[in-house]
Amino acid sequence: MTENDEKFSFETLALRTGHARTLEQEHCEPLFMTSSFCFDSAEQAAKRFSGEEQGNVYSRFTNPTVKCFEERLAALEAGESCVATSSGMSAILSLVMSTLSHGDKIVASRSIFGTSVNLFEKVFPRFGIETVFVDMTDLAGWIRAMSPNTKMLFVETPSNPLTEIADIAALKTIAADHNALLVVDNCFCTPALQRPIKHGADIVIHSATKFLDGQGRCVGGAIVGPKVLLEEKITPFLRSAGTCLSPFNAWIFLKGLETLHIRMEKHSANATIVAKWLHKNPLVKKTYYPGLETHPQRNLCLSQQSASGGIVSFELEGRQEAWHVVDSLNLFSITANLGDSKSIITHPATTTHGRISPEKRKAMGVSEGMLRLSLGLEDSNDLIRDLDMAFQNV
Ligand SMILES: Cc1ncc(COP(=O)(O)O)c(C=O)c1O
Structure with a gap:
């Protein structure tokens, strides 16, 4: 064809x-x-x-x-x-x-x-x-x-x-x-x-x-x-x-x-649920997700995208708090990739963006407290439970 x-x-x-x-x-x-x-x-x-x-x-x-x-x-x-x-x-x-x-x-x-x-x-x-x-x-x-x-x-x-x-x-x-x-x-x-x-x-x-x-x-x-x-x-x-x-x-x-279109819908649905949960969490200083009403380019996103995608980033106080969450999760994988059917957590400042100078990273807005989630295809309740558990004792 x-x-x-x-x-x-x-x-x-x-x-x-x-x-x-x-x-x-x-x-x-x-x-x-x-x-x-x-x-x-x-x-x-x-x-x-x-x-x-x-x-x-x-x-x-x-x-x-x-x-x-x-x-x-x-x-x-x-x-x-x-x-x-x-x-x-x-x-x-x-x-x-x-x-x-x-x-x-x-x-x-x-x-x-x-x-x-x-x-x-x-x-x-x-x-x-x-x-x-x-x-x-x-x-x-x-x-x-x-x-x-x-x-x-x-x-x-x-x-x-x-x-x-x-x-x-x-x-x-x-x-x-x-x-x-x-x-x-x-x-x-x-x-x-x-x-x-x-x-x-x-x-x-x-x-x-x-x-x-x-x-x-x-x-x-x-x-x-x-x-x-x-x-x-x-x-x-x-x-x-x-x-x-x-x-x-x-x-x-x-x-x-x-299976791309079916997966992207589910990635987006899971990301929306998780982003909303993070947005309400008092330990989270900021949540970055175009599906949130608070996202600065929300309308632009709606005009260009049919859904908001599977990637959510958020900011905690600093590196110590971010690493605590990473190390406390059971379900999320700690790996450098994204876009997998399995959910992934990444600390960009020390991994994907680690080779950029601290000054440049700061100018880019990638802080030490930032974490990036790639939401997979698992049940969103299980993902939230895992995050909830990892946020204990931060
Ligand atoms: C937005 C974006 N572009 C390009 C790349 C590079 O792709 P690859 O790892 O397949 O070389 C990545 C990898 O993470 C990425 O996130």
Whole structure:
């Protein structure tokens, strides 16, 4: 099912897109676990290598299972095309390395995943690509940061871990005025809750490791965007740099996509219940969740997202109180991932955002007392009971 995708709903696309049944008539998408593909003759090998004849050559270039995942994710994101990558970070790396050059500039939201900050701050400048960080919700700040060399605007919405919401349409106007690409990391929402391209984003980035897999099994990523850009710039980079996705991981993600919308609804429902409980708890200084009426960009969230997502952050007095809660929980896993079917607790200041300097962390709003929850699919009563128990003796 690749033609006429427009007429199918999200749920149907998530199950059916991209799989062209083989002669074996399999029902489940086949896993092409092969590094290379055979040719009928020397002549055919030469034609495939030169591009004169279409077809698989080598799994760093194309693989049918990876292609199936790419087509399905592109359809779900309402994008023209998709390239799968070995991780979420390699999606960002591949995008920047293939579309920007020495002297180009990026404007990025200050409130993004710690490793993304490191990539922008420590890796790209060595190749002459500088990034200016701005407050995500201050549109005037984005405009002020633009320069003639700005070629990309980069944002995560909702952001990690503060769950701030960016106005995608407004950022698109700023990007278009400067002929720059607007890139949205859609990791927290997934296309089940938000389709940034429909709001004006040029490119969507994914860490498929998170909700797309949804069961904490594989690391992977993706870039969704215009066909011409992907074909002419990003795919050739991947072929040379080798930042490609393994077919096995692509197969796992395909299976994850099939249940994505159902899982995202339950993640959001559990997160809403937990956020409301935290919001009322006197030990919690602040709760960050776009589903709360008190969230500063609540209306923006309602205009861009169909639900508020599975990530809730909150602030306790300090590190001691935060670590006490982490260590007292039974049900929540202490692990660095998010978007798993199992609920997870993270102390961002010493883990995901630990490599950022204390001053920068403070400026980002990531305090020592902050904890991030990724709400899984367990019964919400059990989760609340676990939190209630962990909050004793704080
Ligand atoms: C918002 C966001 N983007 C990108 C990444 C990087 O993804 P990966 O770990 O798959 O490289 C993460 C990882 O936690 C993330 O939270």
